[in-house]
Every structure is written in C-alpha cells, then in structure tokens.
Amino acid sequence: MPAKQSAKASSKDLEDLFLDGLKDIYYAEKKILKALPKMAKGAESKDVAAAFEKHRMETEGQVERLEQVFDLLDKPARGKTCPAIDGIIDEGSEVLEEYKGSPAIDAGLVAAAQAVEHYEIARYGTLIAWAEQLGMSDAVSLLQATLEEETATDEALNALGEGGVNQRAMAEAA
Numbered sequence: 001m002p003a004k005q006s007a008k009a010s011s012k013d014l015e016d017l018f019l020d021g022l023k024d025i026y027y028a029e030k031k032i033l034k035a036l037p038k039m040a041k042g043a044e045s046k047d048v049a050a051a052f053e054k055h056r057m058e059t060e061g062q063v064e065r066l067e068q069v070f071d072l073l074d075k076p077a078r079g080k081t082c083p084a085i086d087g088i089i090d091e092g093s094e095v096l097e098e099y100k101g102s103p104a105i106d107a108g109l110v111a112a113a114q115a116v117e118h119y120e121i122a123r124y125g126t127l128i129a130w131a132e133q134l135g136m137s138d139a140v141s142l143l144q145a146t147l148e149e150e151t152a153t154d155e156a157l158n159a160l161g162e163g164g165v166n167q168r169a170m171a172e173a174a
Contacts, residue, residue: 018130027079042096048106065142107169117154
C-alpha cells in the first residue's frame with residue numbers, strides 16, 4: 001500500500017499544488033466572510049466595527065477574484081476544508097464569547113483579525129510565487145491585487161491597535 005501512495009503522490013505537480021492552495025484560500029475567504037459580521041457586531045469601538053465591515057466588502061471582491069483564477073484554470077470554484085483557518089476563526093469566536101462587554105474586547109478582536117490577515121498574506125504570497133513559476137500572469141495579477149488589500153488591512157488593524165484600542169483595554173481595566 002505505501003508504494004501505491006508514493007507513486008500517486010509523485011504524479012502530482014506544482015499545478016496540482018497551486019489548485020489545492022486556491023481551494024484552501026477560497027474556503028478560508030468564505031469562512032472569513034461569515035465571521036466578519038459577527039466580529040463587527042461584537043466590537044465596542046465604531047472604528048473597529050467599521051474596519052471589519054470594510055474588510056467584509058473587500059473580501060467579497062477577493063472571492064470574486066479567486067473565482068476568476070479558477071476560471072483561468074478551467075476548474076470549478078470549490079473550497080477545500082482548511083483546518084488552519086478554522087482554528088484561527090475559532091480563536092476569534094472565543095474572544096467574542098470570553099471578552100464580551102470587557103474593555104479588552106476590541107484589542108482581542110483586532111489581534112484575532114490580524115492572525116487571519118497574516119495567514120492570508122502567507123497563502124497569497126505562496127500562490128503568487130507558484131503562479132509566476134507556472135507562467136500564469138493573469139492569475140498573478142488577480143492574486144497580487146488581493147495580497148495588496150490584505151497587507152493594507154493588516155496595516156490598518158495595526159494602526160487601530162497602536163491608535164488606542166490596546167491602551168483603552170489597559171486604562172479601562174484599571
């Protein structure tokens with residue numbers, strides 16, 4: 001049996017890996033779309049809630065771009081369960097439950113959102129490198145546009161944390 005498995009595994013190539021990565025991030029983006037409204041609703045700060053709402057709208061466009069990449073490959077846009085994003089989103093849900101009404105809720109939500117962004121940035125960077133290697137310039141452009149949005153979102157979240165969310169969590173707790 002192990003010989004069969006290794007023979008099958010060796011027949012997979014970078015294009016298969018790229019497609020698996022697309023399925024992974026497509027699943028992740030769909031899960032994130034469901035989580036963002038909950039995070040916005042759970043935020044105390046209007047700025048934090050607005051950041052989540054803005055990112056929800058951006059994520060809808062990111063899903064559309066991923067669907068365009070699937071079209072370029074002539075493959076159906078389908079997700080593949082991603083335990084990593086499931087775990088990250090579960091952590092965010094725990095913050096919502098455990099810190100509801102707490103002065104630390106916004107700091108916790110920003111941190112949870114940044115964990116999501118860092119995961120996405122890593123995935124999109126890898127997919128871009130693979131698309132370049134595969135000569136898929138149209139896919140590179142679509143994925144690069146999303147990576148730029150994800151990076152900007154991470155910077156905006158960082159600014160929220162440094163701009164007072166973290167300090168309010170400390171000051172109000174005292």
